[in-house]
Amino acid sequence: MSQIGEKLQAEFGDAIVGVEDRGEARIEIKVTAEKIVEVAEFSKHEMGFTIPNMCTGVDYKDKMDVIWHISTPDSADILVLKVEIDRDECVVDSLTPVWIGMDWHERETYDLLGVNFTNHPDLRRLLMPENWEGHPLREDYVYRKPVYRKPEDFE
Amino acid sequence: MSEKTEMNLFMGPQHPSMHGLWSIRLTIDGETIVDADSQIGYLHRGYEKLLTNRKYDQGIPICDRLCYVESHSWSTAYTHSIEGVYQVEIPDKAKWLRIITLELQRIASHCLWLAAMSVDIGALTMLIYPMNAREIILNMLEMITGARMTYNYVRIGGVWADLPPNFEKRMDASFEEFNRLHFEFLDLLEEAQIFRIRTQGIGTLTREEALDFGTVGPVARASGVDFDVRRDDPYFGYDELDFRVVVRHEGDCYARYRVRLEEMQESINICWQAWDKYNALKATDPYRNMDIPRRPPKGEVYRRIETGRGEGGFFIVSEGKDTPYRVRIKSPVFNNLRTLTPLIVGGKLADIPAVMGSIDLCVGDLDR
Numbered sequence: 364m365s366q367i368g369e370k371l372q373a374e375f376g377d378a379i380v381g382v383e384d385r386g387e388a389r390i391e392i393k394v395t396a397e398k399i400v401e402v403a404e405f406s407k408h409e410m411g412f413t414i415p416n417m418c419t420g421v422d423y424k425d426k427m428d429v430i431w432h433i434s435t436p437d438s439a440d441i442l443v444l445k446v447e448i449d450r451d452e453c454v455v456d457s458l459t460p461v462w463i464g465m466d467w468h469e470r471e472t473y474d475l476l477g478v479n480f481t482n483h484p485d486l487r488r489l490l491m492p493e494n495w496e497g498h499p500l501r502e503d504y505v506y507r508k509p510v511y512r513k514p515e516d517f518e
Numbered sequence: 519m520s521e522k523t524e525m526n527l528f529m530g531p532q533h534p535s536m537h538g539l540w541s542i543r544l545t546i547d548g549e550t551i552v553d554a555d556s557q558i559g560y561l562h563r564g565y566e567k568l569l570t571n572r573k574y575d576q577g578i579p580i581c582d583r584l585c586y587v588e589s590h591s592w593s594t595a596y597t598h599s600i601e602g603v604y605q606v607e608i609p610d611k612a613k614w615l616r617i618i619t620l621e622l623q624r625i626a627s628h629c630l631w632l633a634a635m636s637v638d639i640g641a642l643t644m645l646i647y648p649m650n651a652r653e654i655i656l657n658m659l660e661m662i663t664g665a666r667m668t669y670n671y672v673r674i675g676g677v678w679a680d681l682p683p684n685f686e687k688r689m690d691a692s693f694e695e696f697n698r699l700h701f702e703f704l705d706l707l708e709e710a711q712i713f714r715i716r717t718q719g720i721g722t723l724t725r726e727e728a729l730d731f732g733t734v735g736p737v738a739r740a741s742g743v744d745f746d747v748r749r750d751d752p753y754f755g756y757d758e759l760d761f762r763v764v765v766r767h768e769g770d771c772y773a774r775y776r777v778r779l780e781e782m783q784e785s786i787n788i789c790w791q792a793w794d795k796y797n798a799l800k801a802t803d804p805y806r807n808m809d810i811p812r813r814p815p816k817g818e819v820y821r822r823i824e825t826g827r828g829e830g831g832f833f834i835v836s837e838g839k840d841t842p843y844r845v846r847i848k849s850p851v852f853n854n855l856r857t858l859t860p861l862i863v864g865g866k867l868a869d870i871p872a873v874m875g876s877i878d879l880c881v882g883d884l885d886r
Contacts, residue, residue, distance in 0.1 A: 385819075389820060413730070419833060419846040467856050490558065490562040
């Protein structure tokens, strides 16, 4: 397990902020936001992490974590790529160009948590109505009667 | 005649083959599909928020309602992840009890899929036969858990009840009856040429596509991806059992149908092996670990199990409180349905029900 972290650290150096072995063949790699696409490309093509498992976000009130789980058909290993981003801006590079299967996962993360993925081919709401306001899973979301934008405000 | 002949068609959510609530926006040119866009979210109930508002054990009966076809798999998946958060072990007896019920649930789920898919492509008689077979399995599950649809059988640290007396006899008779029915409906479908014409070579998914879209379960295995969570990331006691992972390489609707059919037989095999292991234990052995700490430690856990539709799991972030801080449900259908657009684009309109049926949709765990 630890050679995955060592290999990524040898390749990317300072871009890997932290490596943590969570046990049960899960290895967590914290990456800086700038290098995430390169690390993803490397882990897909050089290390065999070919199955996009899921993408999600965790809202910590002062920061936002965006987490991608990638698995491989050859073993039980799961690579957990984690990027810490600013909660107000909430911009991170999309990994959909690397694994097309991340498409809906990133759309859902945008929909529910308001993470804006750059370079995503089709970033629309997925589960909520297209004219919904706000992102329901954010910690500061206020539960109230749904406020819809009028159809004429909406292209 | 070089005019533009494309038109838009909304298929669903009221279309009879749309298994519940979702729809596709199609662009068609004659009978050929030019573009497709799936619209999901009609059944979005906000499970991830529901679970974070409740204590860990209060979430288990809710997860039973995640998927109405195989509720037991989902409550087990959630409990399995909670046990990862709490770092508790479950006794041996609970492992075998969970495996027996999980495999029974898989058979029941595949039976319902077979009934639904056959009806979708016009084999209307086939609605009845798999439903009869499912009834046998549901009766067995009722005998173990006391319920027929939402079982609420698992608890943190084990299960709530042991097997009833005389279960072996019941299992023997039930599986014999099931096998008789199984081969009966096998004949009905396999011999029907229309069924083969409508499924063979339709909706082909290559291995590269299957990997790139992150498909899981029978859909991936029908395309030659040799991966099964039960064997490759074993949980409970699956690593001590000897079973075959069904893999086919054609990647079409027929391959997906065959994979699920053979999996049903394999599940019966697993049930008997698990029964043998269970039988070797003493009757007084515990089936539930009561030694659960009051609050879990901090941490992040992702654990997965193989549900009937593929890899289902829960990602839980714990802040050390008695409620989870964040829960993310990894749904197998969510990944599998994303392949629908590449599968149907370029094909004919009439192939959509066949392709969709072979993906085995459950809108409950698709929308969460």
